[in-house]
Amino acid sequence: MALQGPQKTVLQLVGVVVTMGALSWASVPFYDWFCRVTGFGGVTGVAERGSDTVLDKTVTIRFDGSKERDFAWEFKPVQREMEIQIGDTGLAFYEAYNPTDRPIAGQASYNVTPYSAGAFFEKIDCFCFTEQVLQPGERVEMPVTFFVDPEIVTDRDGKFVHTITLSYTFYEIDLPEGYAALDTGDNTGADLTTNQADG
Secondary structure (H helix, E strand, O other), X not given: OOOOHHHHHHHHHHHHHHHHXXXXXXXXXXXXXXXHHHOHHHOOEEOOOOOOOOOXXXXXXXXXXXXXXXOOOEEEEOOOEEEEEOOOOEEEEEEEEOOOOOOEEEEEEEEEEOHHHHHHEEEEEEHHHOOEEEOOXXXXXXXXXXXXXXXXXXXXXXXXOOEEEEEEEEEXXXXXXXXXXXXXXXXXXXXXXXXXXXX
């Protein structure tokens, strides 16, 4: 039996709503994948190892650190900038300090500017890959290992990039379950150690 006008319209509207919902759900992982592949929005890449090619040309890497409002940690780069050969592996450190009397967990978000450099900035290892927990009064240096892909020199926009700024913003997250127990005075997690990334 053929649907009447009002019934057909309702079904069409339901179909539109379902389709839009599905597209909205799929857009988040797709957007994340798109950003990582293209460097859109300054999102960096991740590499398992360093570059096989090192060029004579250099680029200046600047380091910036910030935190969300009301986040208790102190956080800053150990050095503000370095000059590195394109393709060579660089190592930089950021310092974090928890001045409070309680353990605090944090996670870092990051990007690079100019955005055109995002697709060519490759991290091999980084403290931003995992959550970080600092005990009361704890101060740590957290490393990031990276390189700039030599293909940047042949890119239409990338070839004009001479300075890249790597920025991190730390924000507070919930403590892992064991640390949460410690924070409430439960000694069952007393043998836990700080979850620091190796890189």
